[in-house]
Amino acid sequence: MKNNRWFALSLIATAVLFTLTLWFSASVISVELREQWSLTTFSETWLSAAVPGGFVIGAFISAYFGLADRFNTRKFFAVSALIGGLLNLLLIWVDHAALGIVIRMLTGMALAGVYPPSVKLISQWFPKKRGVAVGVLIAALTLGTAMPHFLAMFFVAIDVRLVIVTTSMLAIVAAIAVRYILQEAPGPAGQSSFSLGKIKQVLQNKPVMFANYGYFGHMWELYAMWTWLPAFLTASFSLQYPGMDPAMVSFLAFASIGLAGGLGCVLGGLYADRIGISQLTILAMAISAFCALTIGFTFGQPIWLTIILALLWGVSVIADSAQFSVAVSQFGGKSYVGTALTFQMCIGFFIATLSIQMLPLFQAVLGWHWVFVVLAIGPILGIISMLKYQRYTADTAVSYRKTG
Incomplete structure (x- = not known):
């Protein structure tokens, strides 16, 4: 079962969905964080832009040094998801906007070790006819990115920190699943240098x-x-x-x-x-x-x-x-x-x-x-x-x- 490519696609897509919940985990509760972090309009905008900005930096560094090629792609994905989840978890103890923005940027850098490597994993499991697989992967990314809005429905009225904790736990679960359940892909990796x-x-x-x-x-x-x-x-x-x-x-x-x-x-x-x-x-x-x-x-x-x-x-x-x-x-x-x-x-x-x-x-x-x-x-x-x-x-x- 674990060597079945459709099982692998399901696991990779689920891991991407879980990990990408980190993307908007702080942005969806920015109204609640405004007082706690003394957010201004300027700092709130930077809070929203920190993750994509960090993603750009992380993607360039990863590609320039060939990190997904130097290290096992599956393990690189797992470590990146774990780091992202732990960084995100730190936000529950943050009480200043500047530190929160730095952590969010570092989280974006960690996510650059999740999405691009997931595409490479798909290319290994689906060397041909990967259109449906890539479509499922992008759908998982989209759903995961929106998931914090869904979580906010239940947690904001209780404690906004639960949104942070839940998305962090999802990323950590994704890291464990990819590291210990997903098997090595049977096919060679695509060109990614x-x-x-x-x-x-x-x-x-x-x-x-x-x-x-x-x-x-x-x-x-x-x-x-x-x-x-x-x-x-x-x-x-x-x-x-x-x-x-x-x-x-x-x-x-x-x-x-x-x-x-x-x-x-x-x-x-x-x-x-x-x-x-x-x-x-x-x-x-x-x-x-x-x-x-x-x-x-x-x-x-x-x-x-x-x-x-x-x-x-x-x-x-x-x-x-x-x-x-x-x-x-x-x-x-x-x-x-x-x-x-x-x-x-x-x-x-x-x-x-x-x-x-x-x-x-x-x-x-x-x-x-x-x-x-x-x-x-x-x-x-x-x-x-x-x-x-x-x-x-x-x-x-x-x-x-x-x-x-």
């Missing part, structure tokens, strides 16, 4: 860079939406329904990010195989851009209208995520595809960190009605890039058929 010297080759590869530009636009929107949509829902519902139970808002945030996002990952993987990568990414970004442009105008309006757009946004904003990496894998040379994927991830999460930090500044000026229009810029530019990717790859295929 990184070299600064190969960056030039990545930059000169047109289809790879078109896919990268599409991904960068996608990332400008994704994590800022995941971070600030719950705050929007809270503000909007409080205006329309002042007595609304906070647990209901937490559930709606979880449904919009986690449940809808998980569905989007599965649908994105299925339809990408049918209609093609470029068509799927363009469609998904068009829908998410529409949601970003319009959801602000539901502020303070009937709750059902806001919920419909939030759920639609949750499905579309993540549906294309995995396909940008697939596009790079298809057109990146074997000698530098690892560098290309690392470059894509690091720049993408750096852009996400910027948008997370900038959105509150725009909100202060534009208000909730207009602020998400700023996020729509990302998918709109991403659509332009993927249209170029589509034309270039089509022309390349035609040229190949003529010369072949």
Whole structure:
């Protein structure tokens, strides 16, 4: 049973789901931490951006030194999850924002030892036809990222520290499961080496860079939406329904990010195989851009209208995520595809960190009605890039058929 690849996928996906609960474990209780940590608007924004910022640093360090290649990938995943869980647990004793932000950044660095290695583990267990497996993995990541909103429904009224403790325990359980239950994969690892010297080759590869530009636009929107949509829902519902139970808002945030996002990952993987990568990414970004442009105008309006757009946004904003990496894998040379994927991830999460930090500044000026229009810029530019990717790859295929 333990050597079955579907059992391995289930365990890896569950471990990713459990560990990624660390991502928003502090952000979802920032209102409660505001007094305890003396949070200002500036420090609260940094608290939200600390994990993706740390992830960028950790991913670059891991890729540059080839940590997932130097050490056993399964054990590296387990150690990273354990460190992340223990770091997160320290937050229950923290009483100052600066220290909390540093711990959150270190947690992000630890998570860089979880998500990228999980992709490598999947490539070992699924050397062929790994589309469904990657879709399940991204769905688990999405659901895990949203899980703290679900936990907050039960724990905030009792003690906010229970959210921290629970997410930490989930990460530690994930570490133990991967270390002691998951067996070594039967297949060889995929190409994952990184070299600064190969960056030039990545930059000169047109289809790879078109896919990268599409991904960068996608990332400008994704994590800022995941971070600030719950705050929007809270503000909007409080205006329309002042007595609304906070647990209901937490559930709606979880449904919009986690449940809808998980569905989007599965649908994105299925339809990408049918209609093609470029068509799927363009469609998904068009829908998410529409949601970003319009959801602000539901502020303070009937709750059902806001919920419909939030759920639609949750499905579309993540549906294309995995396909940008697939596009790079298809057109990146074997000698530098690892560098290309690392470059894509690091720049993408750096852009996400910027948008997370900038959105509150725009909100202060534009208000909730207009602020998400700023996020729509990302998918709109991403659509332009993927249209170029589509034309270039089509022309390349035609040229190949003529010369072949």
